[in-house]
Amino acid sequence: xxxxxxxxxxxxxxxxxxxxxxxxxxxxxxxxxxxxxxxxxxxxxxxxxxxxxxxxxxxxxxxxxxxxxxxxxxxxxxxxxxxxxxxxxxxxxxxxxxxxxxxxxxxxxxxxxxxxxxxxxxxxxxxxxxxxxxxxxxxxxxxxxxxxxxxxxxxxxxxxxxxxxxxxxxxxxxxxxxxxxxxxxxxxxxxxxxxxxxxxxxxxxxxxxxxxxxxxxxxxxxxxxxxxxxxxxxxxxxxxxxxxxxxxxxxxxxxxxxxxxxxxxxxxxxxxxxxxxxxxxxxxxxxxxxxxxxxxxxxxxxxxxxxxxxxxxxxxxxxxxxxxxxxxxxxxxxxxxxxxxxxxxxxxxxxxxxxxxxxxxxxxxxxxxxxxxxxxxxxxxxxxxxxxxxxxxxxxxxxxxxxxxxxxxxxxxxxxxxxxxxxxxxxxxxxxxxxxxxxxxxxxxxxxxxxxxxxxxxxxxxxxxxxxxxxxxxxxxxxxxxxxxxxxxxxxxxxxxxxxxxxxxxxxxxxxxxxxxxxxxxxxxxxxxxxxxxxxxxxxxxxxxxxxxxxxxxxxxxxxxxxxxxxxxxxxxxxxxxxxxxxxxxxxxxxxxxxxxxxxxxxxxxxxxxxxxxxxxxxxxxxxxxxxxxxxxxxxx
Amino acid sequence: xxxxxxxxxxxxxxxxxxxxxxxxxxxxxxxxxxxxxxxxxxxxxxxxxxxxxxxxxxxxxxxxxxxxxxxxxxxxxxxxxxxxxxxxxxxxxxxxxxxxxxxxxxxxxxxxxxxxxxxxxxxxxxxxxxxxxxxxxxxxxxxxxxxxxxxxxxxxxxxxxxxxxxxxxxxxxxxxxxxxxxxxxxxxxxxxxxxxxxxxxxxxxxxxxxxxxxxxxxxxxxxxxxxxxxxxxxxxxxxxxxxxxx
Numbered sequence: 001x002x003x004x005x006x007x008x009x010x011x012x013x014x015x016x017x018x019x020x021x022x023x024x025x026x027x028x029x030x031x032x033x034x035x036x037x038x039x040x041x042x043x044x045x046x047x048x049x050x051x052x053x054x055x056x057x058x059x060x061x062x063x064x065x066x067x068x069x070x071x072x073x074x075x076x077x078x079x080x081x082x083x084x085x086x087x088x089x090x091x092x093x094x095x096x097x098x099x100x101x102x103x104x105x106x107x108x109x110x111x112x113x114x115x116x117x118x119x120x121x122x123x124x125x126x127x128x129x130x131x132x133x134x135x136x137x138x139x140x141x142x143x144x145x146x147x148x149x150x151x152x153x154x155x156x157x158x159x160x161x162x163x164x165x166x167x168x169x170x171x172x173x174x175x176x177x178x179x180x181x182x183x184x185x186x187x188x189x190x191x192x193x194x195x196x197x198x199x200x201x202x203x204x205x206x207x208x209x210x211x212x213x214x215x216x217x218x219x220x221x222x223x224x225x226x227x228x229x230x231x232x233x234x235x236x237x238x239x240x241x242x243x244x245x246x247x248x249x250x251x252x253x254x255x256x257x258x259x260x261x262x263x264x265x266x267x268x269x270x271x272x273x274x275x276x277x278x279x280x281x282x283x284x285x286x287x288x289x290x291x292x293x294x295x296x297x298x299x300x301x302x303x304x305x306x307x308x309x310x311x312x313x314x315x316x317x318x319x320x321x322x323x324x325x326x327x328x329x330x331x332x333x334x335x336x337x338x339x340x341x342x343x344x345x346x347x348x349x350x351x352x353x354x355x356x357x358x359x360x361x362x363x364x365x366x367x368x369x370x371x372x373x374x375x376x377x378x379x380x381x382x383x384x385x386x387x388x389x390x391x392x393x394x395x396x397x398x399x400x401x402x403x404x405x406x407x408x409x410x411x412x413x414x415x416x417x418x419x420x421x422x423x424x425x426x427x428x429x430x431x432x433x434x435x436x437x438x439x440x441x442x443x444x445x446x447x448x449x450x451x452x453x454x455x456x457x458x459x460x461x462x463x464x465x466x467x468x469x470x471x472x473x474x475x476x477x478x479x480x481x482x483x484x485x486x487x488x489x490x491x492x493x494x495x496x497x498x499x500x501x502x503x504x505x506x507x508x509x510x511x512x513x514x515x516x517x518x519x520x521x522x523x524x525x526x527x528x529x530x531x532x533x534x535x536x537x538x539x540x541x542x543x544x545x546x547x548x549x550x551x552x553x554x555x556x557x558x559x560x561x562x563x564x565x566x567x568x569x570x571x572x573x574x575x576x577x578x579x580x581x582x583x584x585x586x587x588x589x590x591x592x593x594x595x596x597x598x599x600x601x602x603x604x605x606x607x608x609x610x611x612x613x614x615x616x617x618x619x620x621x622x623x624x625x626x627x628x629x630x631x632x633x634x635x636x637x
Numbered sequence: 638x639x640x641x642x643x644x645x646x647x648x649x650x651x652x653x654x655x656x657x658x659x660x661x662x663x664x665x666x667x668x669x670x671x672x673x674x675x676x677x678x679x680x681x682x683x684x685x686x687x688x689x690x691x692x693x694x695x696x697x698x699x700x701x702x703x704x705x706x707x708x709x710x711x712x713x714x715x716x717x718x719x720x721x722x723x724x725x726x727x728x729x730x731x732x733x734x735x736x737x738x739x740x741x742x743x744x745x746x747x748x749x750x751x752x753x754x755x756x757x758x759x760x761x762x763x764x765x766x767x768x769x770x771x772x773x774x775x776x777x778x779x780x781x782x783x784x785x786x787x788x789x790x791x792x793x794x795x796x797x798x799x800x801x802x803x804x805x806x807x808x809x810x811x812x813x814x815x816x817x818x819x820x821x822x823x824x825x826x827x828x829x830x831x832x833x834x835x836x837x838x839x840x841x842x843x844x845x846x847x848x849x850x851x852x853x854x855x856x857x858x859x860x861x862x863x864x865x866x867x868x869x870x871x872x873x874x875x876x877x878x879x880x881x882x883x
Contacts, residue, residue: 129774140781172766
């Protein structure tokens with residue numbers, strides 16, 4: 001099947017406007033005849049569900065959480081980008097587009113990214129109207145701060161908990177629609193499969209996490225807003241329940257998975273303390289506005305940080321990248337941190353950490369100023385490490401944080417499976433090979449508030465009154481498959497816990513498919529992961545019963561999918577013989593150890609088609625055309 | 638270090654529960670409280686027993702999913718943190734920890750330490766929002782908001798909806814939770830249009846859900862992991878009075 005991105009023709013700045021006119025509309029009186037399923041109610045899902053319900057559609061929304069407000073979008077810290085140019089420092093829609101596409105190392109679609117920049121301003125307006133308490137200046141207008149990969153101050157924020165406030169805004173819009181009855185919210189209900197009828201996405205199979213009951217739900221279209229797959233690495237900044245199951249099951253039903261090897265490792269996270277660590281905690285990129293990254297100049301320097309004088313400190317990001325300094329994009333900062341530690345300059349007990357120091361800004365602006373800006377982040381650091389970042393520098397190390405890869409979607413955010421839409425981190429589209437800070441919040445809300453409410457109408461209008469019966473054979477078969485899967489998992493009765501095998505998968509992926517990859521390592525991963533998969537299916541132990549609340553069964557289902565996805569990640573990384581963004585192949589680097597892209601051969605989206613277990617997936621290439629930007633080598637010097 | 642856990646076990650909402658005692662060894666100070674429970678659960682699973690079920694997700698103090706009472710204190714002995722942020726260095730070798738779920742009539746037990754807090758969502762559905770549809774909103778800077786006001790609204794908006802306030806209150810009152818949201822929106826221009834109805838509706842739902850009344854004990858403020866102030870309860874009372882009589 002050839003991939004049709006459906007990018008509209010015409011000049012970049014007019015594509016979205018023209019497209020909106022050309023999309024078919026659903027008559028206001030007809031909207032109530034449609035039911036749309038939304039799986040996942042974080043930023044992208046809640047904003048989509050609320051907006052669609054406001055338009056008049058009937059929405060069935062599902063979350064495995066008890067409440068939409070528990071989605072992991074809540075944890076995003078630093079801020080949301082928009083091209084308002086309130087600070088008058090040179091920002092514009094085109095500049096935001098340009099910074100984002102360059103930040104993505106030229107592996108995303110110009111049209112999608114431009115649209116993102118275009119609607120970014122509407123998002124800020126919407127949030128303020130909902131009562132989101134963004135930070136303000138003394139005159140009463142909105143405040144801004146700067147973020148990685150940009151030389152303008154375009155990030156709007158609410159202390160260090162912007163994701164929380166944006167999610168609560170979308171959540172408030174959603175609960176309002178739950179009250180009117182236009183959204184029927186299914187709490188603690190996990191999607192375990194996609195239902196296709198005649199090749200179109202027409203429903204889902206779910207398991208209720210308290211009763212264990214398996215149910216089928218039919219609708220006129222299905223939206224997945226189920227987040228990223230960072231937890232394949234076990235240790236990541238994701239929440240414990242974050243998983244790839246909904247996306248992966250859709251993939252096994254025919255939806256292509258694009259660029260799975262484009263995983264983002266965030267440079268500033270709290271380092272691992274012990275083998276019992278269950279997750280990694282992010283220290284927002286916004287801290288790099290004022291904190292300075294350094295390591296001791298001398299390798300193996302064991303002195304306490306405050307005992308190392310200025311002349312013996314290597315502020316390496318400022319040294320190597322004079323114009324962006326500490327605000328280089330994440331992939332660049334992460335690799336340099338790893339390099340410093342690999343060459344013996346690491347600090348802390350494990351020597352796998354670098355310093356993020358606030359001494360200078362505290363001296364310059366005072367402790368109160370720093371507390372006002374970053375208070376909650378400093379408290380969080382202190383809670384976890386027992387150290388006080390107001391008096392000693394923070395220790396930080398890179399950690400898996402975000403996944404640019406995801407289900408392939410066209411310009412309408414529809415996957416190659418008709419009727420299946422994918423929003424937010426679950427899709428692949430806008431961030432290319434590396435996501436800039438403060439742009440995930442922007443993308444999730446752009447997709448949910450301002451893109452899918454327009455584009456889904458085009459599909460629905462062409463399929464009026466094509467409702468599927470819950471007794472349709474495809475629906476009954478899908479239910480049987482899920483019931484069989486659960487029986488299989490419960491019947492294994494092995495000797496290892498699910499977490500134990502998950503940790504092993506995480507170690508394989510971190511070692512061979514992590515910050516720096518090479519052919520030998522990737523091939524090793526491709527041997528070890530299938531072996532681990534066999535181990536999983538023969539040796540996990542799940543106590544209890546499937547017809548009650550069973551956390552081990554939940555984790556097992558999710559790990560079954562991670563193990564398969566991990567293999568695809570390694571395969572994708574092996575085939576992409578270049579370095580770009582978060583995908584760094586040691587064989588392809590410049591003399592200065594920067595990523596070396598191969599635009600001639602790899603300026604495409606790698607969309608993988610699943611052919612079944614033990615079968616090689618098939619690669620479909622969507623070539624990327626760049627008409628408005630020049631593909632330069634990404635330099636942040 | 639070694640700790641003794643007395644944990645509430647309950648099969649489901651229809652079955653009586655009981656305390657079960659477990660010894661947990663090889664605990665280090667750097668481990669979080671939940672990582673210590675994970676350690677116990679690994680052992681239980683390998684022994685073919687059911688692990689202790691508890692709600693948790695972000696493990697960094699922001700999602701509000703987690704929450705247990707430890708030795709009588711909601712979210713444990715420290716102030717200003719959630720259970721997931723509590724580390725074992727807060728306890729000493731040989732200590733006994735009594736671990737219980739949130740107790741409130743409005744939060745029925747689901748299993749072990751997991752309770753049903755959908756009453757909070759129902760309160761929010763009845764008014765914790767500004768009625769604005771997507772699109773057609775004014776420019777974000779159209780209405781200036783004094784920094785102090787925006788900051789105070791943010792203080793109130795920081796509520797994570799965990800329910801510790803309800804759990805610790807002797808009356809199981811949800812006034813701090815409701816007060817936080819009503820305050821946030823009462824302080825912002827965007828919340829003015831529906832200000833009165835919001836207070837009336839949310840209080841009515843709060844009462845209908847079976848939360849108790851507030852007698853200004855102040856335990857909620859002490860236990861709140863985000864240190865939400867009693868000022869927001871005072872403001873809620875004022876909003877309610879004004880809405881009822883003006």
